[in-house]
Amino acid sequence: MSIQNLYDESVNRSYGQYCALAKTLDLVGERWTLLIVRELGAGPKRYTDVLDGLPGMNTTLLAKRLRDLEDGGLVRRRRLPPPAASNVYELTNTGAELCRALLPLVQWGARHALGARNKDEVFHVEWPLLAMQASIDTARLVGVEATYEFRIDESIGYMSIEDGRVTVGSGPALTVPDVTITADVEAFVGVGTGRLDAQTMIAEERLNLEGDPQAIATLSTALGVQGRRRSVRKQRRR
Amino acid sequence: MSIQNLYDESVNRSYGQYCALAKTLDLVGERWTLLIVRELGAGPKRYTDVLDGLPGMNTTLLAKRLRDLEDGGLVRRRRLPPPAASNVYELTNTGAELCRALLPLVQWGARHALGARNKDEVFHVEWPLLAMQASIDTARLVGVEATYEFRIDESIGYMSIEDGRVTVGSGPALTVPDVTITADVEAFVGVGTGRLDAQTMIAEERLNLEGDPQAIATLSTALGVQGRRRSVRKQRRR
DNA sequence: CGGCATCCATTTTGATACTG
């Protein structure tokens, strides 16, 4: 450790501008930082799980980034109670707000930067699920309860709606899902962003929805997905 | 120049993830890049003017960033017609969309990262004006015409509303302004973000609005600023 | 598992000078 570090532990370069954007970037503009926020967007995660969501990232660097985020008040480190006895990192309220503020950026990226998937690119369903979660209008979901499992390419994840609260996560759904969605990544992303039509993808067998029709309709409504208008209309106001 | 560069001019490190956020960051996540987008948000600028808006930035790096942005289709370089005979850089539609997608991030920063101004921090009114511009509901402005000049600390800028289109820029307004706004930075930002009350700031002589009352009311409405309710109510529906 | 420290190669930035 250098002498400088002894006195000034986090000497992060600042832009030196009194500008909201510049200050935001001072805080979270460094490489990997916003992806860490994304990783924690779905809920608390352990160190190694965060690392697993960021293939290629150096563990030393992750440790530093997490410390910086903690110092910045965006992330909190919490020790789980005895049975588990491990640490988790979770977003503070401020951090969660930041995560939601990323949505337009994500949508922009889905439109202009995503393109076709490259074979060597990593994919976790959790990523698009987080975007979906952020874009759901929870006001429309009072009293709704449903669980969805997504099998997109090699990745599995779930989304649960429970009394106006939406949860997403990696792996199989925690309870038996009402609906199972199977698709290839590009069909899934295309439908989610409205670039591709759901009916067409179903017809081409690139998208499959299996399970409770009512829950399928709920999902379409919640997401405002086009192309399933018929089903949505059938649903009664309740 | 290394051999590698001869073959692969822009070897920008990628996260290698099929994720809209990661892809966005692959494109614009490097240091300075988003601030360049901000600088161009107000309209075309010449190389040196961009540089002036980014104190501390290296000219070599700016050249590279502009090239990358051009390659990425976010920025276009254009040669001005004979009289001016210089180059300007401007956002493409894609770039402008990105700029708008930054607004929530800016608002987040204004709330959580801005704080009080440090004496050594640079400030350009153009920065908050851009945020204001992006947050204005243009639908409400049909038929409106007004020009505002802002004198905030040592920085001067303007905003023009003309038939539903809003323009902002640095320096004095291009025509005689209908209203001149004078304030210290923190009062200005505080009122703009709703953290401080306009009437109070006026009473404390930290904010001053001088000029056509009608145009003042228009501004308040356009921005949805609280605390000027009395003036707004007096205004007739027309 | 949950980290942090260390060593080293490669990239990115920064500072400054310089040119058409």
Add this chain to the structure above:
DNA sequence: CAGTATCAAAATGGATGCCG
């Protein structure tokens, strides 16, 4: 004005080892 060239300083990446 609109950049390039050059060199120095930091940040990052990758591997590996340690410790509780």
